[in-house]
Amino acid sequence: MLIQQLVNGLTLGAVYTLIALSFSLVMGILGVLNLAIAELFMLGGYFGFAVLMAQLPLPLALIAGMAGAALVAAIVERIGYQPFRAAPVVTPMLSTLGFSIILQNVATNVWGSDPLQLTDEVLSGRFNIGPVSVSAIQLTVLGVTVLLVALLAFLVQRTSIGRALRAVAENRDVARLLGVPAGRITLIAFMLSGALAGAAGVLIGVHYAAITPYIGVEIGLKAIAVMVVGGTTRIWGALIAGPLMGVVEVMTVAYGGSQIRDFVVYGFMILILLLRPQGLLGGGRSDQGQRV
Amino acid sequence: MSVYDAGLLSDIGILLLGALSVYIILATGQLSLGNAGFMGIGAYLTSWLTVVAGLPITAALIVAALVSGAIGVAVGFPALRLKGIYLAMATLGFGEMVRSFFQNFSAMGGSEGFHGMHHVSTGYIWTWAAIVLVLIMLIEASPIWLEIRAVRDDETAAGLVGLNPTEIKVGAFGCGAAVAAIAGGLFAHHHVYIEPGNFSFERSIDFVLAVILGGSTVAPGALAGAVILVVLPEYLRFLADWRFAAFGALLIGMLLVRRQGLLDRALLRFAWPRSRA
Numbered sequence: 321m322l323i324q325q326l327v328n329g330l331t332l333g334a335v336y337t338l339i340a341l342s343f344s345l346v347m348g349i350l351g352v353l354n355l356a357i358a359e360l361f362m363l364g365g366y367f368g369f370a371v372l373m374a375q376l377p378l379p380l381a382l383i384a385g386m387a388g389a390a391l392v393a394a395i396v397e398r399i400g401y402q403p404f405r406a407a408p409v410v411t412p413m414l415s416t417l418g419f420s421i422i423l424q425n426v427a428t429n430v431w432g433s434d435p436l437q438l439t440d441e442v443l444s445g446r447f448n449i450g451p452v453s454v455s456a457i458q459l460t461v462l463g464v465t466v467l468l469v470a471l472l473a474f475l476v477q478r479t480s481i482g483r484a485l486r487a488v489a490e491n492r493d494v495a496r497l498l499g500v501p502a503g504r505i506t507l508i509a510f511m512l513s514g515a516l517a518g519a520a521g522v523l524i525g526v527h528y529a530a531i532t533p534y535i536g537v538e539i540g541l542k543a544i545a546v547m548v549v550g551g552t553t554r555i556w557g558a559l560i561a562g563p564l565m566g567v568v569e570v571m572t573v574a575y576g577g578s579q580i581r582d583f584v585v586y587g588f589m590i591l592i593l594l595l596r597p598q599g600l601l602g603g604g605r606s607d608q609g610q611r612v
Numbered sequence: 613m614s615v616y617d618a619g620l621l622s623d624i625g626i627l628l629l630g631a632l633s634v635y636i637i638l639a640t641g642q643l644s645l646g647n648a649g650f651m652g653i654g655a656y657l658t659s660w661l662t663v664v665a666g667l668p669i670t671a672a673l674i675v676a677a678l679v680s681g682a683i684g685v686a687v688g689f690p691a692l693r694l695k696g697i698y699l700a701m702a703t704l705g706f707g708e709m710v711r712s713f714f715q716n717f718s719a720m721g722g723s724e725g726f727h728g729m730h731h732v733s734t735g736y737i738w739t740w741a742a743i744v745l746v747l748i749m750l751i752e753a754s755p756i757w758l759e760i761r762a763v764r765d766d767e768t769a770a771g772l773v774g775l776n777p778t779e780i781k782v783g784a785f786g787c788g789a790a791v792a793a794i795a796g797g798l799f800a801h802h803h804v805y806i807e808p809g810n811f812s813f814e815r816s817i818d819f820v821l822a823v824i825l826g827g828s829t830v831a832p833g834a835l836a837g838a839v840i841l842v843v844l845p846e847y848l849r850f851l852a853d854w855r856f857a858a859f860g861a862l863l864i865g866m867l868l869v870r871r872q873g874l875l876d877r878a879l880l881r882f883a884w885p886r887s888r889a
Contacts, residue, residue, distance in 0.1 A: 353697045403868055409696050410643050414824055415867050417817065421860035429853045537813065541708075544701055552698075579723075583712035586705035593702045594690050 323452050325574045326567060331458045331527065333566020334465035338520035339543035340550060340558035341472065345513040347547065348555045349489040350506060351409060356396045356416040357517050358540025359423035362533060364389040364518025365525035366431055372438060378526065382464065385522035386515040392423070393514025397507050420536070427533040438529040461523045468519055469559065472512070476555075485509060542569075542582070545589035551599020560600055618734045622802050624842045625737040629795035630815070631822035631834035632744055637788040638828055639757075640781045641764035642692065643700045645816050646707030647792045652811030653680045653710060654793025655800040656720055662801070663728040673740070673797045677790040684789025688782040707816050714808040725807030732801040740798060744791055748831045760784065792819075821859075825866055827875030836874050 339361055346354045368385035372378070400415040443456040476482040487495040488505045496502045517540075524539065525531040546565045550557025565585060572581045592599065613621075630651060637644045654676045661672035691702050720726045751757055762770040763777045771777050800806045818841065826837025844862075848855045866873065 347697075351697075353701070399868075400864060407871065410700070411867060411871060413643075413697065413700070414820070415864050418860040418863035418867070421863070422857045425854065425856035425860065429857075541704070541813065545705060548698075548701055577716075579716045580712065583709050583716070586708045586712070589705045590691075590702055590709070593694055593698060593705075597694065597698065 321574075325570050327452055327454055327458065329567030329570035330563050331461050331566070332570055333563035334462050335520045335524045335527070335539070335562075336543055336546045336566050337558050337562025338465055338468065338516050338523070339540055340546035340562055341469070341555060342513040342516040342520070343543055343547045344550070344552055344555045344558055345509055345516070347552050349485055349509045350401070352401060352412045352416075353409075353544070354396065354401075354416045354510070354513065355413060356393075356400065356419040356423065357513065358536035358543070359420045359427070360389040360393055360396075360514050360536075361517040361521040361524075361540045361543075362427060362531070362536035363392060363423060364521030365531040365535065366427060366436070366521070367518065368522030369436055369438065369525055369531055372526075378443070378460070381526075382519060382522050385518040387518075389518025389521065390511040390515040393510045393517075394507060396514075397510035401506065401510065402503070424533055424536065431533065433533060435530040435532045438526070443526075457527055461527055464519065464523060468516065472516070473556075475512070481505075481508060542585055545585050548589045549592045549600060551601045553598065554601050557599045557601035564600075613734075620842055620846070622734045622737050624838050625734070625741040626795050626799050626802065627818065627822055627842060628741045628835055628838040629744060629791055629798065630819040631826070631838050632748060632831065633788040633790075633792035633795060634819040634823050635788075635828070635831060635834045636748065636784050636791065638823060639760050639764060640784045641767070642781060642785070643696070643820070644703040644785070644788065645700045645813070645820065646703030646705070646710075647788065647819050648811040648813070648815035649703075649707035649710035650680050650684060650789040650792035651796035651799065651815065652714055652808070653683060654796030655806050655811065656714060656717075656726065656796075657793070658797030659726055659729050659800045659806060660720065662730070663726075669730070669732060669736075669797075669801060673794055676793045676797050680793030680796075681786045681790035685782055685786040687789075688785035692778065692781045692785065704813065704816070707811070707813060711808045711811050714811070721807075723808060725805055727805040729801045729804045731804050732798065737798050737802060740794055744794065745831060745835065752831055821863060824873055825863065827873030827879075829872050829876050830880060832880070833873050833875040840874070 339357065342357050342361070343354065346352055346357070364385035367388035368381040371381040371384040396416060396419050400419050401412050404412040404415055443460060445456040447454050447456070447459070476485060484495070484500045484505050485508070487498070487500050488502050488509075492502050495505075521531075521535075524535070542565075546561045547558060549565060550559070550561030565588070568588065569581050569585055572584045576584070630647065633647050633650065634644060637647075654673075657676040657679060658669070658672045661667040661675060662669055665672075667675070687706060691699060691706075694702055714720065715723050759770070759775050759780055762773070762775060763780045767777045770780075796811070799810070803810075822837030822841045823834055824837070825840050826835065827833025845855050845859070848858055851858050
């Protein structure tokens with residue numbers, strides 16, 4: 321029972337990890353809370369569903385979800401972030417909020433407010449390992465998450481784009497003096513972040529075999545809590561915080577009732593904000609404070 | 613006045629109070645995304661006081677405002693060490709926690725909601741809204757406002773000239789919480805039925821939207837914003853299902869063209885040349 325819940329928690333945690341990484345990519349590099357990510361996650365799910373319903377395979381759905389969400393993220397960056405680069409941090413947050421209102425409304429009108437159900441199972445089959453039963457979908461969610469995180473890590477740590485991203489995160493002006501095209505780099509950061517959110521949307525949609533326009537507010541917002549717990553200045557904090565919060569939430573549902581799970585998740589976030597604002601993995605205090 | 617108009621007017625009054633609760637906190641440079649939480653506290657407490665304890669509505673509202681203000685100060689003290697986006701995220705979490713709490717609080721109906729309140733008139737709602745608005749405008753004309761603006765512009769500098777930024781920020785947070793509670797109490801007695809879903813993240817966002825659209829640097833901006841937010845959807849009915857998208861576009865457009873919102877100091881001075889606004 322306990323181990324079973326652990327597996328379920330890790331699956332949810334994997335999705336949280338992806339969305340939290342999506343939030344913290346933009347937050348860590350630009351210091352901006354992109355509230356539209358919650359809806360990019362939802363949109364990604366719908367794009368993926370559209371592909372699956374056309375009887376196309378899951379990898380294609382994943383790519384469609386990621387590409388679609390990345391495209392929308394690019395629009396958000398051009399209209400909702402670029403013009404407000406010099407404004408106080410609250411302003412770009414509000415403009416991305418505007419996008420999130422638009423995207424949710426569009427999704428409600430295009431696909432309806434009722435949950436969209438997957439008619440036939442994408443992946444069937446379960447594997448029994450001792451007392452634990454893992455479905456093929458859960459394995460897929462975990463596997464895809466690990467793969468995407470590895471890809472992102474490679475991109476950020478080993479490629480020239482990644483170096484440019486880190487340079488802009490460190491100091492935008494100096495990076496520009498050294499010839500980094502900062503405008504293009506922020507666009508790439510937004511699109512990468514959108515792609516991650518889109519992938520998370522497809523995965524959660526396949527996992528629940530259903531999706532609603534409100535899933536962004538229900539799950540996407542909680543990823544902000546996950547990001548905070550992991551630490552907003554180090555994007556890799558999400559790797560620990562995601563699984564942790566997923567397990568905490570599933571355990572709360574299993575042993576405390578499903579009603580108090582939001583209470584526990586957000587309470588955990590506030591506790592971290594107050595006691596350890598740099599997050600679980602954050603460095604010294606000198607690291608933070610400057611971003612806001 | 614038709615029932616329909618009266619309903620709209622009441623909605624404007626309640627939204628105005630909610631927007632003002634955000635405005636007071638924003639004046640010190642803090643953004644709260646959790647004022648629906650304080651609104652919920654106010655709504656549930658007022659309803660309990662009038663329905664179960666049998667208090668008259670005015671007394672109940674005052675008690676709720678005081679209690680919520682105290683909670684605001686208690687929450688504000690630790691929370692205001694956080695700045696900017698971090699505070700916004702913490703208040704977002706607080707609001708969701710309050711909603712989640714009432715969802716489980718079976719003594720007040722839990723997720724089934726709570727009813728039994730008596731309906732209050734539009735005039736009563738507007739009396740409260742007008743009192744709070746005038747009070748805030750009076751504060752805006754007083755030296756206290758200079759201190760508040762100093763804290764918003766540069767906290768460190770304000771501290772260096774002998775102001776107490778923490779006191780001012782926590783005070784503003786408490787006042788905002790109290791005003792939000794009044795909005796909640798009136799909401800409960802206007803709709804005579806409340807459920808935890810009434811006080812969700814979307815509600816907090818409505819308050820912030822009203823302030824930003826109407827004008828975030830002057831108190832009457834909240835009034836303009838509340839009117840826009842309630843009346844415009846009525847005129848946008850031809851857009852039917854696309855109303856909210858139009859709203860989001862309006863918000864982005866407003867931020868692009870006029871970041872300070874519809875009303876600002878310059879506009880007020882232009883409209884009333886001799887006033888000190």
